[in-house]
Amino acid sequence: METRLGSVLLTALLLSGCGWFHRGDKASNQVVVDEPEGEPVIVDPQVKRREVRVPKIKAKDFEVGAYFGALSIQDFGVNPVYGVRAAYHVSEDLFVEGYVARSKGGTTSLEDEFPEVTVVSNAGRYFTYYDLDLGYNVLPGEIFLGRGRAFNSQLYVTVGMGDVKFAEQDHFALNFGVGERIVITDWLALHLDVRDHIFETDLTGRTKNVDNIEATLGLTTFF
């Protein structure tokens, strides 16, 4: 206990001693305030270093949006389709994208001809898909609207795979697409897409690959 007290006192003494020795060096920077009575008091300049915070640069590499259009479900007519999409832009050329969409098939020509025949139940006519795609901006460019306006645009191709749920069954599906992205403002883009969803099914009798081509129009936002 005594030793600790001793060391505390010694430290205090040492510190005040240092202050004393230091006084001479910094004399030019210090302000001496003359007081009418007693010894002059030395005022330490207590200037705090200003912390400069550099704001973060915002990255707008994500793109999310919605689309609608027409989906041709093979043997089941052309039907409206609605979907949402999300993309991440990896480089100026490549992006990865995911889609989820839904449509509802119509009737086959067999069902039209013979109304008593039902190929798929009403609930099974929903065509729901998700896709995971890799996209490549093949033809970047600009689109001109009149004299004074130009919009950046990219023609891209996508390839991917996913699941198509149709006739109450899940199918492994490949998809190929081509689309055009027109960047309207820094945060808004218009998309025109054509995509084919290919999967194998035996719904109409024999096993075959069906092509389900869709043409859609979408809006996305960058953030």
Added chain:
Amino acid sequence: MRRLLALLLLLQASALTPIHAKERLVEVIITDPFIEMHSGPGRGYPVVFVVGRDDTVTILFSHTEWYKVRAAGGQEGWVRRNDLARTVLPSGDPAPIPPYPVFSSHRWEIGAGYGVFNHQNLVTSWADFGLTESLDVEFVVQQALGTIDDRYITTIGLRHTFVPEWKWFSPTAGVGTGFQYIDNKSPPQPLERSNQMAYVSLGARGFITRRFMWRADWRKYDVFTNQNQTQEPEEWKLGLAVFF
């Protein structure tokens, strides 16, 4: 109709206002003899403006490896990351342009791919967090689509990369646990629709370009069932991932 008009006006107005005028933006000083501003975020877009040494530009935002900047005179354009990385802040410090993520020590990885699970087509996706350079936690969500049944599989596990500094090819091994949910395509439904599983895996990974990497994996699962039989499905998969 009036509402539609109002909405259109609002859209138009928001498109015309300068981006987030209140937001604090980074200003940098050019140290190169000059930098070129392109009309779009790509190598082919024409140069529309040039900013000289000691001039200031404001960085608005980035898109991939391009940065949209505004010159002192109000001209806007896109500058490549490497050009901007050589600029300085008014304080003299280097500009806060984040460097490219280093492959051998990246933290996050998100990927997707194709595989075969027990003769079924497999769509797989994963997210990976690096605890160290060689040890990762991997979280996988995948769907196996077969002729008899469909399965949803989700797993969590640890994976070790043997030589993380080998860029193009580095073997990996892992263990983990997860669940599968089975949905038969036609009746009868399976006796147990969901099971817990454990797995061991062997695989490899490698760098492709910039932010992309490939990953291949073989897994052997052990399905915990209440029935008097063991199920040990195998899985192969190959995928692409983006790392951060």
